[in-house]
Amino acid sequence: MKQISGGVTAAQGFKAACCEANIKYQNRTDMAMVVSEVPCVCAGTFTTNVVKAACVQWDQNIVYSGRAMQAVVVNSGIANACTGKEGFEACEATAKAVEKELGIPADTVAVASTGVIGMQLPVAKLTAGVASMSKTLDAGEEAGTAASKAIMTTDTVNKEIAVTFEAGGKTITLGGMSKGSGMIHPNMCTMLAFLTTDLDIDKALMQEALSAVVADTFNMITVDGDTSTNDTLLLMASGLAGNEKIVEKNADYDAFCEALFFVCRYLARKMAADGEGATKLFEAKVVNAKSKEDAKTLSRAIVGSNLSKAAIYGCDANFGRFLCAMGYSGAQFDQNDVELFFQSEAGRLQVFRFGTPLAFDEELAVKIMQAPEVTVFVDMHEGDAQACAWGCDLTYDYVKINADYRS
Amino acid sequence: MKQISGGVTAAQGFKAACCEANIKYQNRTDMAMVVSEVPCVCAGTFTTNVVKAACVQWDQNIVYSGRAMQAVVVNSGIANACTGKEGFEACEATAKAVEKELGIPADTVAVASTGVIGMQLPVAKLTAGVASMSKTLDAGEEAGTAASKAIMTTDTVNKEIAVTFEAGGKTITLGGMSKGSGMIHPNMCTMLAFLTTDLDIDKALMQEALSAVVADTFNMITVDGDTSTNDTLLLMASGLAGNEKIVEKNADYDAFCEALFFVCRYLARKMAADGEGATKLFEAKVVNAKSKEDAKTLSRAIVGSNLSKAAIYGCDANFGRFLCAMGYSGAQFDQNDVELFFQSEAGRLQVFRFGTPLAFDEELAVKIMQAPEVTVFVDMHEGDAQACAWGCDLTYDYVKINADYRS
Numbered sequence: 066m067k068q069i070s071g072g073v074t075a076a077q078g079f080k081a082a083c084c085e086a087n088i089k090y091q092n093r094t095d096m097a098m099v100v101s102e103v104p105c106v107c108a109g110t111f112t113t114n115v116v117k118a119a120c121v122q123w124d125q126n127i128v129y130s131g132r133a134m135q136a137v138v139v140n141s142g143i144a145n146a147c148t149g150k151e152g153f154e155a156c157e158a159t160a161k162a163v164e165k166e167l168g169i170p171a172d173t174v175a176v177a178s179t180g181v182i183g184m185q186l187p188v189a190k191l192t193a194g195v196a197s198m199s200k201t202l203d204a205g206e207e208a209g210t211a212a213s214k215a216i217m218t219t220d221t222v223n224k225e226i227a228v229t230f231e232a233g234g235k236t237i238t239l240g241g242m243s244k245g246s247g248m249i250h251p252n253m254c255t256m257l258a259f260l261t262t263d264l265d266i267d268k269a270l271m272q273e274a275l276s277a278v279v280a281d282t283f284n285m286i287t288v289d290g291d292t293s294t295n296d297t298l299l300l301m302a303s304g305l306a307g308n309e310k311i312v313e314k315n316a317d318y319d320a321f322c323e324a325l326f327f328v329c330r331y332l333a334r335k336m337a338a339d340g341e342g343a344t345k346l347f348e349a350k351v352v353n354a355k356s357k358e359d360a361k362t363l364s365r366a367i368v369g370s371n372l373s374k375a376a377i378y379g380c381d382a383n384f385g386r387f388l389c390a391m392g393y394s395g396a397q398f399d400q401n402d403v404e405l406f407f408q409s410e411a412g413r414l415q416v417f418r419f420g421t422p423l424a425f426d427e428e429l430a431v432k433i434m435q436a437p438e439v440t441v442f443v444d445m446h447e448g449d450a451q452a453c454a455w456g457c458d459l460t461y462d463y464v465k466i467n468a469d470y471r472s
Numbered sequence: 473m474k475q476i477s478g479g480v481t482a483a484q485g486f487k488a489a490c491c492e493a494n495i496k497y498q499n500r501t502d503m504a505m506v507v508s509e510v511p512c513v514c515a516g517t518f519t520t521n522v523v524k525a526a527c528v529q530w531d532q533n534i535v536y537s538g539r540a541m542q543a544v545v546v547n548s549g550i551a552n553a554c555t556g557k558e559g560f561e562a563c564e565a566t567a568k569a570v571e572k573e574l575g576i577p578a579d580t581v582a583v584a585s586t587g588v589i590g591m592q593l594p595v596a597k598l599t600a601g602v603a604s605m606s607k608t609l610d611a612g613e614e615a616g617t618a619a620s621k622a623i624m625t626t627d628t629v630n631k632e633i634a635v636t637f638e639a640g641g642k643t644i645t646l647g648g649m650s651k652g653s654g655m656i657h658p659n660m661c662t663m664l665a666f667l668t669t670d671l672d673i674d675k676a677l678m679q680e681a682l683s684a685v686v687a688d689t690f691n692m693i694t695v696d697g698d699t700s701t702n703d704t705l706l707l708m709a710s711g712l713a714g715n716e717k718i719v720e721k722n723a724d725y726d727a728f729c730e731a732l733f734f735v736c737r738y739l740a741r742k743m744a745a746d747g748e749g750a751t752k753l754f755e756a757k758v759v760n761a762k763s764k765e766d767a768k769t770l771s772r773a774i775v776g777s778n779l780s781k782a783a784i785y786g787c788d789a790n791f792g793r794f795l796c797a798m799g800y801s802g803a804q805f806d807q808n809d810v811e812l813f814f815q816s817e818a819g820r821l822q823v824f825r826f827g828t829p830l831a832f833d834e835e836l837a838v839k840i841m842q843a844p845e846v847t848v849f850v851d852m853h854e855g856d857a858q859a860c861a862w863g864c865d866l867t868y869d870y871v872k873i874n875a876d877y878r879s
Contacts, residue, residue, distance in 0.1 A: 116799030116807050147795050147807060149828035182792020183829040294796050371778070372874055379875030385589020388554050389701050392523030400523050400554060421556035422590040460875075461868045467779055468786030468867075 066324050072225025074209035075240035077263035078102040078303035080202040083215035086194035088187060089142030089180060094215035096194040097139045098163075099259055100202055104133030104173060105301035108272040110279045112296035118182075119145045119152030121297055123160075124175045131268065134301050136163050137175040137259055138195060139216050141244075145178040145186050146294035155186040162192040166199035177257050177297045179218055179244065213242035216257060219466055220245050224335045230324040232317035233308030237264045239324050243298075245336040256283060258298040258332055264321060265304035266311040274322050275300050282329035285365065285454045286337040300325075337368075337455035338438070342462030346438040347377045349387075352451040353444050359396040360445075360452035366394030367441055368456030377439055378458035382407055382430035384416045387441050404444040409436030473731050479632025481616035482647035484670035485509040485710035487609040490622035493601035495594060496549030496587060501622035503601040504546045505570075506666055507609055511540030511580060512708035515679040517686045519703035525589075526552045526559030528704055530567075531582045538675065541708050543570050544582040544666055545602060546623045548651070552585040552593050553701035562593040569599040573606035584664050584704045586625055586651065620649035623664060626873055627651050631742045637731040639724035640715030644671045646731050650705075652743040663690060665705040665739055671728060672711035673718040681729050682707050689736035692772065692861045693744040707732075744775075744862035745845070749869030753845040754784045756794075759858040760851050766803040767852075767859035773801030774848055775863030784846055785865035789814055789837035791823045794848050811851040816843035 074081050083097040109128040111121050127134055138159050145152045160174035178186065202208070213223040227240030241260035279298060304310070311317050338346035349367035354360035367373055370390035376383040384405055391398070401420035406413055411432045416425050433439065481488050490504040516535040518528050534541055545566050552559045567581035585593065609615070620630040634647030650665035686705060711717070718724050745753035756774035761767035774780055777797035783790040791812050798805070808827035813820055818839045823832050840846065 114796065114799035115801075115804060116795050144792070147792055147824065147827070147829060149808070149826075151828070181790070182796055183790075183824065184792075185829070294792075294799060371870075375871055375874030378871065381876060383588070383590075385551070385554050385591075385701075388523050389521065389589055392521035392701060394522075397522060401556070417554065417590065419556075420554070421558070422554060422592070459871055461871050463778075464782055464785065464866055464868050464871060467782030469788060 066228055066230040066320070066327060069227050069229055071206045071227040072209040072213055072240050073099050073242045073259055073261050074204050074206060075227035076238040076261045076303065077305040079261045080204045081208040081212040082198035082201045082203065083211045084194050084197045086140065086190045088140050088190055094211065095141045096198065097212035097215040098136060098195065098198045098202070099212060099261065100136040100167065100169070101301055101303050103303055103305065104135045105303050106266060106268045106271060107134035108268065108275040108300045110276060110298045112293055114294050116147065116294045118178060118295040119148055119156050120176045120178045121295060123153070123156040124177065124297055124299065127173065127175055133173050134175055134299070135169045135173045137177060137299055138163060139177045139257065140186070140191065141216050141218050142180040143178060143184045143186050144180045144182045144295050146182040148183070148185055151185050155188050155191065158188045159191045159195060162195035166196055175299055179216065179257055179295055182294060209240070209242065216242070216244045218244065219341050220339055222339055224332055226328055226331045228324050228328055230320045232264065232311065232320050235306045235308040237262060237306045237308060239264070239328055241328055241332060243332040243336060245339055256293065256296045256336065258283065260300040260328065262300070262302045263304065263306035264302050264311070265306065265308050266302055266321065270311060270318065271300065271302060274318070274325055278322065278325045278329050282326065282333040285361065285452065286333045286456065334455050337457055340457035341466045342460040343457030344378065344460060345458055347374065347456045347458055348438060348440040348453060349443070350440055350451070350453045351443045351445060353446055353448055354450045355448040357450040357452060360450045361454070362394045362396045363391050363443065364452045364454035366390040368454045371459055374456065374459035377434065378460050380431050380434035382416060382425070382427070382434060388417065391443070398445060398447060402446045404446065406442040407433050408440045408442050409433045409438060411436050473635055473637040473727070473734060476634050476636055478613045478634040479616040479620055479647050479649045480506050480666055480668050481611050481613060482634035483645040483668045483710065484712040486668045487611045488615040488619040489605035489608045489610065490618045491601050491604045493547065493597045495547050495597055501618065502548045503605065504619035504622040505543060505602065505605045505609070506619060506668065507543040507574065507576070508708055508710050510710055510712065511542045512710050513673060513675045513678060514541035515675065515682040515707045517683060517705045519700055521701050523554065523701050525585060525702040526555055526563050527583045527585045528702060530560070530563040531584065531704055531706065534580065534582055540580050541582055541706070542576045542580045544584060544706055545570060546584045546664065547593070547598065548623050548625050549587040550585060550591045550593050551587045551589045551702050553589040555590070555592055558592050562595050562598065565595045566598045566602060569602035573603055582706055586623065586664055586702055589701055616647070616649065623649070623651045625651065626748050627746055629746055631739055633735050633738045635731050635735055637727045639671065639718065639727050642713045642715040644669060644713045644715060646671070646735055648735055648739060650739040650743060652746055663700065663703045663743065665690065667707040667735065669707070669709045670711065670713035671709050671718070672713065672715050673709055673728065677718060677725065678707065678709060681725070681732055685729065685732045685736050689733065689740040692768065692859065693740045693863065741862050744864055747864035748873045749867040750864030751785065751867060752865055754781065754863045754865055755845060755847040755860060756850070757847055757858070757860045758850045758852060760853050760855055761857045762855040764857040764859060767857045769801045769803045770798050770850065771859045771861035773797040775861045778866055781863065781866035784841065785867050787838050787841035789823060789832070789834070789841060795824065798850070805852060805854060809853045811853070813849040814840050815847045815849050816840045816845060818843050
């Protein structure tokens, strides 16, 4: 497997476009479209929030029905959540606009939205945006990058990646883009992510691979503990690489899973590091836990704690907060079995050992915590399961961004 | 029932004292002691955090053993959590100091700590503090107030209350004090609270009343979602009011429960409103839910959401965030059944009705949200259960306080 440049247009058969639709933002692109030359096998994972946006329900209909997917239209600014019947009509109008402009059946057009909840989308602007983008679709790298910028809300950087790997004697490309950066506690995360590949693969197998990978990547990040109404990850496979179709869990399938994990982990970490107001990536790695479930619960509790996140921001090795978060996580354990370390590119430092705090070098602790990526490493000494979760620090800017987001 | 002035010394038989023990804070009182003239029937509720402070385990031994309780010694500054064997020795040394000074058996002396986790308590300072306080114990109102100030950490105001009620032909007094104000997500909450009464009551009945009341009061507040390692609520009943002992659930028991609910709700709301960095009390009231459990889950999710809390701080009627929090709370419901209102002393405003956002007066919304106590009122239209949860807004100051708390 090899990382290459590019994103959502890297794989064969995919074009992208974006435009300034003025849905809520002014003077920036706020709509994007990804279109495949051919109908695609698709897989998806969606928010578990009971309050699902209209677009999530629209996309679930496509993914769960077994129909092909050939395009996805995304807007930033308004989330189309809590919008009742009118919200569904906006989805339908958007898909129908694609059918009208490009001849792609409306029931194979996914839609996704991110932004303020509880506002209606301006349908005329959406359909005008589709018409405009239909004329500028392009398979080049720049078009993919531009699309990844158009879907940003409070993100400070766009997020895209592409890799190649070998399967069935062919070189397969897998690429994608995603956006954060608040209301991020994916289970699934407004996390939106769109992946494209030219792999030829059975739909059920692809969904199985995606669901498994998401559980260890996107679903292990948190910015603020708020699981969005709109989280959507879509994967479209055009099959244009011409590999022997993957219909069982063979070596090709494994190569695909490896590439998918790499891509999803990359985008998930990028999203966590770019959490609203964040100054650094905050990673929790829990090893030797009783079970994978425990390891996940513990690592997510650590990166999810406001107090832990504030300590990471302040470069304060206040390790008691991490132990406290583990303690209320729901996982059962004995603090007398636990060892806890801080680590980063600047070094590694043990601060807690088998129930007892250790004297440690405060200067080194600060140096370690000033790094752009800080890890809290916990050895549970009670099994052999492990997990990693990613979050970010809690800063003044998080409050500032969210105390006045809507208006 | 009648509210009176005073706190932990209001009931017959209780004295309090405090001192500057210089445990971690300088130039302020940081130890307090409450002592009863006679051995008390006691009840308690404690943190559900797996990582329990040494003092929590010490107190649980007393409450669960059925022994009497006659004194409680509290320090602020260091939490005595994650401190191993040395932590337990500090509890024991403190209790033994009380035995030495006052002749009260050490195994009837409760201890409680609040502050930094993972630091050892300076035992010599604790025992010196006990010796000093033993000489200044006083039954006056001022002594109770001084004690309520000594247990504060990041609290900005002390919290105490007292009431009287009639039972068995006697006037009973119930008083107490508590402290917050970070790591507050009681289940049970470093929430510490100490209640005293001169009621004569059966121990099991008193524990039952306390547990029930705590479930609807202290356990319904949250400041930051972090359930502390130290949460402790102790209730001591001296029996000195001379009422006919309560041994069954009669009218006297009901009067006691009512007074207990009033006192606990008062202290819990005070704690939420004085959450770290808070500028206002944030209340969520959920009515007509399918079950009490659902109503609690929903109301807690609303006041627990960082995004909701930031919106409350910014006086932004961004109601989608509240619906989003309800959606990921774990409770099942249909957004098409839901109505949502903002209310405060400045008015009441509906913003969402049966799945659809309503146009509303933004100016009135801001006015409502600028009040010192803001309520999000949700009608689920699916049953007849209700619950109320209390939290506070998320502000720059919360981050500031917690990015540099330990040092």
